[in-house]
Amino acid sequence: MILKSTLLLLLLPAVLSSSAQMTAMQAYDVAQDYRHRADPLYDRPNPPRADLETGIRMLDSAIRFLDSTPIQELAYGNIYLKARRHDVYLDLAQAYTIGHQPDSALYCLDQAYKVGRYPDIPDLLLGDSSFSPLWPNPRFKRFIAKYRHENSLWADSSLSTPYQANLPYEEKVAGLSLLWSMAKYNFVHFDLVDIDWDKTYLDYLSQLKTTTDTKSYYRLLTRFYAQLQDGHTNVYPPDAIRKDFYSRPPIRSALIEGRVFVTEVWSDSLRHTGIVPGLEILQIDGQPVIDYAEKNVAPYESSSTPQDMRVREFNYALLAGPDQPVNLTCKEPNGRTWTRAVARSGYTDVKRSPSVEFRRIGTIGYLTLNDFGDNKVPKIVDSLFPQIETTSALIIDIRKNGGGSSNNGLAVLAMLTDKPFSVSLAKQRKYISRPGEETEWENFDPETMNPSKKHHYAKPVALLIGPQTFSAAEDCAVAFDAMHRGPLIGVATGGSTGQPILFKLPGGGTARVCAKHDSYPDGKEFIGVGIQPTVKVEPTIRDVQTGTDATLQKALELLK
Numbered sequence: 001m002i003l004k005s006t007l008l009l010l011l012l013p014a015v016l017s018s019s020a021q022m023t024a025m026q027a028y029d030v031a032q033d034y035r036h037r038a039d040p041l042y043d044r045p046n047p048p049r050a051d052l053e054t055g056i057r058m059l060d061s062a063i064r065f066l067d068s069t070p071i072q073e074l075a076y077g078n079i080y081l082k083a084r085r086h087d088v089y090l091d092l093a094q095a096y097t098i099g100h101q102p103d104s105a106l107y108c109l110d111q112a113y114k115v116g117r118y119p120d121i122p123d124l125l126l127g128d129s130s131f132s133p134l135w136p137n138p139r140f141k142r143f144i145a146k147y148r149h150e151n152s153l154w155a156d157s158s159l160s161t162p163y164q165a166n167l168p169y170e171e172k173v174a175g176l177s178l179l180w181s182m183a184k185y186n187f188v189h190f191d192l193v194d195i196d197w198d199k200t201y202l203d204y205l206s207q208l209k210t211t212t213d214t215k216s217y218y219r220l221l222t223r224f225y226a227q228l229q230d231g232h233t234n235v236y237p238p239d240a241i242r243k244d245f246y247s248r249p250p251i252r253s254a255l256i257e258g259r260v261f262v263t264e265v266w267s268d269s270l271r272h273t274g275i276v277p278g279l280e281i282l283q284i285d286g287q288p289v290i291d292y293a294e295k296n297v298a299p300y301e302s303s304s305t306p307q308d309m310r311v312r313e314f315n316y317a318l319l320a321g322p323d324q325p326v327n328l329t330c331k332e333p334n335g336r337t338w339t340r341a342v343a344r345s346g347y348t349d350v351k352r353s354p355s356v357e358f359r360r361i362g363t364i365g366y367l368t369l370n371d372f373g374d375n376k377v378p379k380i381v382d383s384l385f386p387q388i389e390t391t392s393a394l395i396i397d398i399r400k401n402g403g404g405s406s407n408n409g410l411a412v413l414a415m416l417t418d419k420p421f422s423v424s425l426a427k428q429r430k431y432i433s434r435p436g437e438e439t440e441w442e443n444f445d446p447e448t449m450n451p452s453k454k455h456h457y458a459k460p461v462a463l464l465i466g467p468q469t470f471s472a473a474e475d476c477a478v479a480f481d482a483m484h485r486g487p488l489i490g491v492a493t494g495g496s497t498g499q500p501i502l503f504k505l506p507g508g509g510t511a512r513v514c515a516k517h518d519s520y521p522d523g524k525e526f527i528g529v530g531i532q533p534t535v536k537v538e539p540t541i542r543d544v545q546t547g548t549d550a551t552l553q554k555a556l557e558l559l560k
Contacts, residue, residue: 022071023074024081025081027065027071027074027081028078028081028084031065031066031084031085031088034058034062034088035084035087035088037058038055038059038062039055041054041055041058042055042056042095042099047098053099056092056096056099059088059095062088063089063092066084067085079442079444081445083115086112086118087112089111090108090109090121092105092108093105093108093109093112097130100133102137106137106143110143113143117150117151159175159178159506160506161506161507161508163238163239163507163508166213166217167217167506167507169209171507172208172217175217175505176204176221177201178505178511179221179224179235180198180201182501183513184198186429186501186515187228187233187513188428188514188515189228189230189304192304192527193228200224200227204220214237214238214241214507215237215241217507218235219300221235221505221509221511222234222235222237225511226300226301226302228302229303229304230514231303231308231471232471232512233302233513234511235510236509236510237509238507238508238509240508244322244323245320245322247322248321249270249275249319249326249343250266250267250270251270252264252265252315253281253314253318253319254310254314254315254539255310256541256544257541260289261277261280261544262275262278262281263277263315263544265277266350266352267349268349268351269347269348273340273342274330274338275328275340279331280331282329282331283327283328283329284318284326284329286327289318293314296321297313297320298313301313303494303496304496304528305496305530307467307493307494307495308467308470308494308496315468323345325341325344326342326344327340328340353368355369355373355374355377355380356374356380356381356384358388360387360391363392364392364556364559365387365391365394366395367381367394367395367397369381369398369412370400371402372404372405372408372472373403373404373405374408375408377411377412378408378411381411381415385454385455385457392459393460394457394460394461395461395552395556396412396461396463396464398464398465398469398476399551400466401469401470401476402471402473403473403474404471406424406475406476408472409473410423413479413485414449415452415454416483417483419451421448421449421451422447422482422521423447423448423479423521424447424478424479424518425446425518425519426444426498427441427516428517429441460486460559461485461486462487462489462559463487463488464552464555465489465490465493465531466490467530468494469490469494470493470494471494471496474494474495474497474526475497475518477531478518478526481531482520482521482522487534487535488531488532488533489534489537490533491533491538492529492531493530493531495528498514498517498518499514499516500512500514500515501515535554537551
């Protein structure tokens with residue numbers, strides 16, 4: 001062990017001399033290698049002095065490497081590499097503590113603090129017994145107090161007040177102000193929306209006094225964030241009143257050729273009442289359906305593209321509202337019309353589609369991935385692979401996939417290639433404390449995914465996409481498109497992905513604001529636009545009334 005460690009120290013000059021040709025992630029790996037080799041030398045009960053000192057020297061070498069000019073320049077645009085310096089200083093603090101050198105340990109903690117403030121550090125230091133010799137030290141106590149004070153500034157714990165039927169006016173002001181400030185300093189898509197954010201804040205501030213209860217207050221907050229026109233920037237009401245916002249019957253609908261049709265019904269009991277796919281919805285609660293949607297739905301929907309808004313306005317949210325029946329006036333394909341009260345809740349026979357479905361259509365495989373929020377998706381596809389690999393071609397359908405974890409979709413794509421493939425390019429705004437300065441960006445290093453070591457499907461593939469393809473499902477579509485693995489068939493996706501910041505609001509509600517901008521690996525934009533199909537297929541009224549899936553039929557035609 002000591003021989004290997006000494007060899008790595010001797011090789012440091014060579015590593016430094018070659019650092020100019022490194023990528024950020026290669027430099028990350030070098031720093032991690034120092035840490036991994038040093039750890040067993042000091043992180044154990046009563047390590048020999050020689051091992052302890054060797055471990056410290058290795059970590060010092062890691063700091064020298066990270067402080068070299070080429071690596072500092074790489075870390076400027078890579079948060080992962082930047083964080084390595086913080087973690088190496090924490091390692092050094094632990095090693096010095098074990099070696100009974102408290103002043104050196106505290107110096108290293110101060111250096112780590114200067115690199116970055118990570119909220120869980122106080123709990124980490126106080127929960128690790130190897131740091132216990134520092135606990136009584138007054139300087140250490142001041143360090144913990146400083147850290148916790150810093151954390152409290154961003155925790156907004158005093159603003160996370162409990163639910164009340166009507167929040168105090170001061171809390172209402174605080175909630176609106178928090179939404180304004182979190183977007184002002186973190187939102188990444190101001191370039192996509194023509195808005196004076198400060199003036200919008202003042203306009204809504206003047207409307208607060210018109211809110212008579214917490215329900216109307218949260219409707220106002222929802223409209224406020226909808227002004228940013230971003231699908232990952234939203235307000236969510238407290239659990240106590242969620243049913244007044246989100247109750248809806250197990251029905252989905254869509255705007256097709258300027259008219260609204262029922263497209264899915266997930267309850268047999270509801271189907272038995274005559275609510276079936278193919279019905280046209282003419283009125284809701286006595287109002288023409290288009291007028292109803294424009295007045296009661298659209299103002300509260302945060303959407304990134306026109307196609308995303310259509311989905312939210314006429315599919316997801318059209319029939320959502322308080323937990324009471326909604327009156328629907330519908331028209332059957334034969335021309336017969338009727339009006340019926342439809343309950344928004346109380347259904348015990350709701351059947352939703354599973355995360356993964358697979359079947360064969362002749363010799364072609366049809367794999368539907370409905371949800372990347374289910375971390376079992378890669379394992380399920382892995383278990384299906386013996387069936388998939390016997391097909392002559394494969395259709396992957398993510399038209400109704402609203403997202404989840406990007407890794408789940410990328411893991412499936414890894415089975416379609418034998419080469420590394422690129423994924424979305426990302427960046428985030430850097431906070432600048434000098435108002436009026438030009439926006440600076442922190443760029444994430446380009447990432448690649450390795451192919452699956454277990455499976456490789458080399459036959460033709462087509463990907464089905466649509467406006468409900470959203471978030472992590474779009475990350476999957478971007479990677480598939482960049483792979484040039486096959487055609488994308490359907491219509492443009494929702495045009496919204498990125499990592500949002502989550503935070504709490506007064507009264508028990510929550511919100512999020514999109515803080516990460518994504519693009520194609522080559523920089524091509526799709527946020528606010530949508531991923532475009534290579535073969536466009538628009539659903540028609542005839543399709544929905546006859547139960548025809550024209551997009552799937554086109555994919556079968558191309559692959560045959």
